[in-house]
Amino acid sequence: MSNFILDQRTVEGAEILYLKGFLDAHTAPQLEAAIGGLVQNGKYSIVVNFRDLDYISSAGLGVFMVFIEDIRDQQGDIKLVGMKPKVFTVFDLLGFPMLFDILDSEEDALSKFQTA
Amino acid sequence: MMNNHTNKRICIPGDTAELAKVREFVEMMARSCGFTEEGAYKIVIAVDEACSNLIRHSYQLDNSRQLCVQVENLGKTLTIKIIDSGNSFNPLSVPPPDMGEYFRKFMRGGLGVHIIRQLIDQIEYIPADSSHPFNILKLVKSLE
Numbered sequence: 001m002s003n004f005i006l007d008q009r010t011v012e013g014a015e016i017l018y019l020k021g022f023l024d025a026h027t028a029p030q031l032e033a034a035i036g037g038l039v040q041n042g043k044y045s046i047v048v049n050f051r052d053l054d055y056i057s058s059a060g061l062g063v064f065m066v067f068i069e070d071i072r073d074q075q076g077d078i079k080l081v082g083m084k085p086k087v088f089t090v091f092d093l094l095g096f097p098m099l100f101d102i103l104d105s106e107e108d109a110l111s112k113f114q115t116a
Numbered sequence: 117m118m119n120n121h122t123n124k125r126i127c128i129p130g131d132t133a134e135l136a137k138v139r140e141f142v143e144m145m146a147r148s149c150g151f152t153e154e155g156a157y158k159i160v161i162a163v164d165e166a167c168s169n170l171i172r173h174s175y176q177l178d179n180s181r182q183l184c185v186q187v188e189n190l191g192k193t194l195t196i197k198i199i200d201s202g203n204s205f206n207p208l209s210v211p212p213p214d215m216g217e218y219f220r221k222f223m224r225g226g227l228g229v230h231i232i233r234q235l236i237d238q239i240e241y242i243p244a245d246s247s248h249p250f251n252i253l254k255l256v257k258s259l260e
Binding site for chain 1: 132133135136139153154157158160161164165168171172215216219222223224225227228230231234235
């Protein structure tokens, strides 16, 4: 049984990825493949919803660094929403809020995409 | 006098699929030592980062290799020894990254040791030598 589940849907022109479970060195390649697939298909407005994610290690954070430069070059973004405090701690520890929009809700992210 | 000192170990093959077992083991040991959920979580992350680095970089995902995580509960202090049989590599030799530059240049990887340094009180690396054939990364965390 996998301890990481990834779902995806499209809302108002943005692609939303829902992460559930544990994102570590073992499961990070699943997320990398999913975001890589979106980028290949020209989808550059991406929201990652963390509401059901219980754990992240640096391998998970690294996935966002793989794509962010190319996505921003295409006037897109990866916005991160709905993190539990313990997951946010890891992002904060490394200073990721300097580079990424970390927001409360999907709605916040979607409205930022619309006003961008 | 009651002695609360416990010492347990888990050994796993060099396969990232096994990291979950290490996390569960370390969390259980940290909680039984008296760490809060948040405190235990920080220790779990540090150990996960150390083991992930070994499995990916030292063992190159070779699941015929083995590493062990030994946890000693010394009452108000937890000592975690991560024991491997790969080539010696002192993670403390890696200079801390400049995160401003890291983000400006959209760099990737190399943050595991930085995380360990921030979450753990004392870190010591003991490379294998003629008296012991294994490398040991020793992490010490005290109850806050």
